[in-house]
Amino acid sequence: MTGVTAVPHHLRLTQSRMPAYARDNLASLPQRSCRSQHTLGRSVACHGVGFVTGAQVELTLHPAAPGFGLAFQRLDCPGTPPVPATRDSVLPRQRRTAIGQNGVVIELVEHVLAALAGLQVDNCLVTLDAPEPPGFDGSCRPVVEAILEAGRVAQDAPRPCLIINRVLSVGLPGKQLTLRPLARPGLAISYHLDYGPHSPIRPQNRTFLADPADFATSIAGCRTFVLDSEVEALKNQGLGQGLTHQDLLVFGHDGPIDNHLLYPDECARHKILDCIGDFALLGADLWGHIDACCSGHTDNHDATAAVLQHCHLAPVVAHAA
Numbered sequence: 329m330t331g332v333t334a335v336p337h338h339l340r341l342t343q344s345r346m347p348a349y350a351r352d353n354l355a356s357l358p359q360r361s362c363r364s365q366h367t368l369g370r371s372v373a374c375h376g377v378g379f380v381t382g383a384q385v386e387l388t389l390h391p392a393a394p395g396f397g398l399a400f401q402r403l404d405c406p407g408t409p410p411v412p413a414t415r416d417s418v419l420p421r422q423r424r425t426a427i428g429q430n431g432v433v434i435e436l437v438e439h440v441l442a443a444l445a446g447l448q449v450d451n452c453l454v455t456l457d458a459p460e461p462p463g464f465d466g467s468c469r470p471v472v473e474a475i476l477e478a479g480r481v482a483q484d485a486p487r488p489c490l491i492i493n494r495v496l497s498v499g500l501p502g503k504q505l506t507l508r509p510l511a512r513p514g515l516a517i518s519y520h521l522d523y524g525p526h527s528p529i530r531p532q533n534r535t536f537l538a539d540p541a542d543f544a545t546s547i548a549g550c551r552t553f554v555l556d557s558e559v560e561a562l563k564n565q566g567l568g569q570g571l572t573h574q575d576l577l578v579f580g581h582d583g584p585i586d587n588h589l590l591y592p593d594e595c596a597r598h599k600i601l602d603c604i605g606d607f608a609l610l611g612a613d614l615w616g617h618i619d620a621c622c623s624g625h626t627d628n629h630d631a632t633a634a635v636l637q638h639c640h641l642a643p644v645v646a647h648a649a
Contacts, residue, residue: 376462
């Protein structure tokens with residue numbers, strides 16, 4: 329794994345100013361050694377329309393050898409190698425995650441990465457015939473369903489684990505992400521969302537304890553959301569062409585337009601989904617507590633830079649599937 333050579337100036341080691349949460353349930357994280365790496369039982373494909381290009385996209389997930397990691401290969405760019413889904417490949421973007429190398433760019437990778445990482449698929453080659461994966465309904469449920477159809481296969485190699493052993497904080501007061509140690513191995517993600525008293529999206533909090541089955545049932549189906557007042561500006565940037573209010577959650581003054589929430593806190597759950605996808609770029613499991621307040625992709629990427637700079641790999645012990 330390659331570390332990050334420089335950490336942005338606003339990364340700091342400090343105590344969090346995050347709102348307080350009830351964290352009694354975090355004590356139940358299970359004791360475990362580093363687990364085995366996993367790949368897919370077979371190749372499996374998904375189809376859909378890209379959010380950026382509006383084009384039909386075929387995306388295929390392929391098994392890969394131990395230590396391969398996650399990588400994306402564009403079949404519409406013949407002869408180009410896969411782009412590793414690592415922190416070093418991240419490109420500067422607003423409101424989404426893109427990776428690229430040597431002029432080959434893949435946009436909006438976070439939901440595919442979330443599906444793979446959420447189900448603990450560590451080694452996978454993702455091929456696609458467009459500059460982006462399908463957007464589906466703004467969730468990663470179709471990718472999760474494809475992975476479950478293909479099945480997971482344990483591999484004879486331990487999964488690396490990065491341990492958060494100090495408090496790391498990125499962002500600014502009111503829009504901040506703090507990483508804290510946990511007393512026991514595992515990952516917890518808390519998200520606090522509050523856009524103010526005049527927002528149609530009500531304040532909400534959610535804590536997720538990393539578990540593949542719970543991810544598939546309670547996080548994977550939660551959708552991208554946007555305010556109706558932002559839609560025109562996003563379309564002027566080339567995003568969301570051809571999408572309707574049924575394709576993702578668009579909030580007007582009275583809530584979702586021509587759509588309904590799956591959960592009262594679906595927006596916070598989707599932010600957790602984004603965190604899982606962005607932190608998959610570490611190429612290792614993460615043991616600790618991600619505590620996020622109104623943060624986004626840029627904060628996630630700053631946080632992964634801090635983790636690579638300041639945290640260490642757990643010693644390899646006997647691994648369990």
